Amino acid sequence: MTAGQVFFSAMAAYAFARLKWRLRSAVFAIFLAGLMVPAIFTFLPNFVLIKELHMIDTLIGIALPSMLISPFAIFFLRQFFATIPNEIEEAALIDGASKVGIFFRLVMPMSAAPITTLAVLTYITSWNDYFWPLMVSYTDRSRVLTVALAVFKSQTPNTGPDWAGLMAATLVAALPMLVLFLVFARRIVNSIGFSGIK
Template sequence: MRLGRGLAWSYIIVILLVTIFPFYWILRTALSNNFAMSTDPSSLLPVHFTWGPFKRALGLATPAEAALENGSGAKIDLALALWNSIVYAGILTLCTVVFSALAAYAFARLRWRGRDLVFGILLTALMVPSVFTLLPNFVLMKDLGLLNTFGGMILPGAFFSAFNIFFLRQFMLGLSHEVEEAAIIDGAGPLRVCFRIVLPMSVAPMATLTLLQFISTWNDYFWPLLVTNDESVRPLTLALAVFKQSSPQASLDWAGLMAATLVAALPMLLLFVVFGRRLVNSIGFTGIK
């Protein structure tokens, strides 16, 4: 092994350790006893190993069992919060990817007057911080009577995403025109070409966008916080914050909070493990185009 290769591997290993350590610390805290952690807070191993925090996070522990470990008496309906996050992230992701794909097809494959000008204006949306649109969207949802509903959380972002349109357009510009021209000669219209030829050929970048959008929406906190305060539609990110704030004792139930956080993060970690390579390859391929 040459010196350069050794330094490169050392650098990669250090970056991996720095990246993975927070997740390990969450797991270590989630498997510790709250009473015992205060006596040995710097221990790298779980302090007085216990499954109690996970039982509290899942609502399986009694108040007496929670008190024995200095756990919180607060409860979180994890099943309902998970379901709300799945509905919110799933529907918003589906709408965003579908409408972005249709818009990208119009910008990449159709010829119409002012196309490039409109696309340039659309790209300026990438320069506008999303926080600037929060207040107008909140007022609109309030006027429409959609506060504390899934519609209020989903509609503002369901029909437009400048990054998604740009991402898919870059890929579609590199697709071969021969198959599309042959379909047009056979009498296929623009919609049929879009749904039968272009979109099936764009499955890989659409899958990448689906993963990115789902993860981003799953982790969203501020927008749901603005438009919802009802437990029936509260996503998991808000449920965890409520669990943290409603602890009745003076000291926070860090073990229970980390256990709930780990349960919330587990679906995203699995998605990254399964689709991580495809995600990186698709982003690189589309960027080259």
């Protein structure tokens, strides 16, 4: 899910930043407007769509609304792509590269730091998502870890939750995020001051 969202968002961001086409600014403004819409407003239409597609209580139903693109990812990568000097792209065009070739062979390798940062942020957001998986998943076959922790906490309402077991499960849930951040911490910090050339 994360890889698909980052990849398609990168292609859309490249189209907004480097390609010249009609209504580019208007379409980008619509994407920016998507950043202003609270996520809670999209839950009901997404739920109706997933129900009509018969994907309730499936992992694909949980992943589908955020599988392809997100306005934040497009905005984040567009800002970086816009800083890449035009001379680099023009030199590649003179050498016979196509726009697709420039994107895959030039822009993507130069954008490794922001793309990695975006992938980590997207993965963390998906991993910590709670309300949407709670709406869509009803059984153990599609229940994600965040929802499972809430179910585990509510299994013994009379005697109180098993705090030791709950804390151990919470540590297991947080451990992948800690490892991910430790591995990519330097790349994430470096991407804050990224530029078009190294």
